[in-house]
Amino acid sequence: MDKFPIIETNRLILREVTFEDATDMLNYLSDKEVVKPMGLDPCQTVKDVLDEINWYKSIYHEGTGIRWGITLKDSGKVIGSCGFLNMLTKHFRAEVGYELSKDYWGKGIASEALEAVVKYGYQHFPIERIEALIGPANLPSQKLVEKQGFRREGLLRHYEFTCGKFDDLFMYAIIKEDLNFF
Numbered sequence: 001m002d003k004f005p006i007i008e009t010n011r012l013i014l015r016e017v018t019f020e021d022a023t024d025m026l027n028y029l030s031d032k033e034v035v036k037p038m039g040l041d042p043c044q045t046v047k048d049v050l051d052e053i054n055w056y057k058s059i060y061h062e063g064t065g066i067r068w069g070i071t072l073k074d075s076g077k078v079i080g081s082c083g084f085l086n087m088l089t090k091h092f093r094a095e096v097g098y099e100l101s102k103d104y105w106g107k108g109i110a111s112e113a114l115e116a117v118v119k120y121g122y123q124h125f126p127i128e129r130i131e132a133l134i135g136p137a138n139l140p141s142q143k144l145v146e147k148q149g150f151r152r153e154g155l156l157r158h159y160e161f162t163c164g165k166f167d168d169l170f171m172y173a174i175i176k177e178d179l180n181f182f
Contacts (some may be wrong), residue, residue, distance in 0.1 A: 022050055035099070092128040140174055148174065154171050
């Protein structure tokens, strides 16, 4: 696999996370409000975070996804992540996911990161469709993807089994022709 790509925006640098980032990542991955929409239990230890970092590395090396750490240009500290998973190039589609430390909610950072990742995806991967699966109660995430041009396509009932229960998820998607930068 080629060198891990770096994406730069006005305020952010999106880069590969390393094991040295685990302590910074524990700060937000241990917060139940941050991880609940991801269908995860809060991380308890740095080892739990290392497992998450190993998953990021595995999807990148398998070619099924890529996850960037979101860092502020002025600090370099990882405050969240954004990227693709369940990438099926055979079908020209991928799912996008993200999370952000609660300390940075409401500042436009997730929007800035998501826009950059979607643009990168369409420029560098053979994808036509990017999907986002979002719980019905997660209104901020729904607003975030809608602002980026994603459209709600329907409700997937009992789509995932996470944290001991079945979750309904809205399917949002954006296709290449929906964007005006191509």
